[in-house]
Amino acid sequence: MSLIRTALLSVAALTFIAFVQFPEPLERSTNEDEQELAPPSDLALLMRAMAIHADSVKAGLGKKDRLPQFPKTFRNLNKTTPTKGMHIDAITFPTFSKDYLSKLDDLYDAPTAERPQAYNALVQSCANCHGTHCPGPLMRIRKMYAEPLGQ
Numbered sequence: 001m002s003l004i005r006t007a008l009l010s011v012a013a014l015t016f017i018a019f020v021q022f023p024e025p026l027e028r029s030t031n032e033d034e035q036e037l038a039p040p041s042d043l044a045l046l047m048r049a050m051a052i053h054a055d056s057v058k059a060g061l062g063k064k065d066r067l068p069q070f071p072k073t074f075r076n077l078n079k080t081t082p083t084k085g086m087h088i089d090a091i092t093f094p095t096f097s098k099d100y101l102s103k104l105d106d107l108y109d110a111p112t113a114e115r116p117q118a119y120n121a122l123v124q125s126c127a128n129c130h131g132t133h134c135p136g137p138l139m140r141i142r143k144m145y146a147e148p149l150g151q
Helices: 002-019 042-061 072-079 092-109 112-130 138-142
Strands: none
Touching: 042 072, 042 112, 072 092, 092 112, 112 138
16 A cells, blocks of 8 residues: 555656746745644545546547556555545445546547547546535546547
């Protein structure tokens, strides 16, 4: 499990560094009563990696590029620890995660011309789950859909 966590932390760190072009100095709060942020859970880290993967797939769709390497660590979706205090329904979450993994397989099995549809089905599976569990990422998810090829 620590290997997965290390890999996910590495991906998250590299992505953060890649997207930060003009860092601004952080202002420290003088409020001593503020709580420190807890480190992200394994599930949060995995979902960040899933979003990075989806962004990579979407970027390659228009160019008809090969898909990134299949993300085997995503198979651990049902086994990862959620954020402390976050309720994960024992019935619906496994159903949604199974659907996501099925859509991921479909994406990698799809012919190049059908990948945008398969990718959009994958994104829809994210939206379906986040409509029930943790709706915070829905705005970002809604921006992830791809245009059909040739448009």
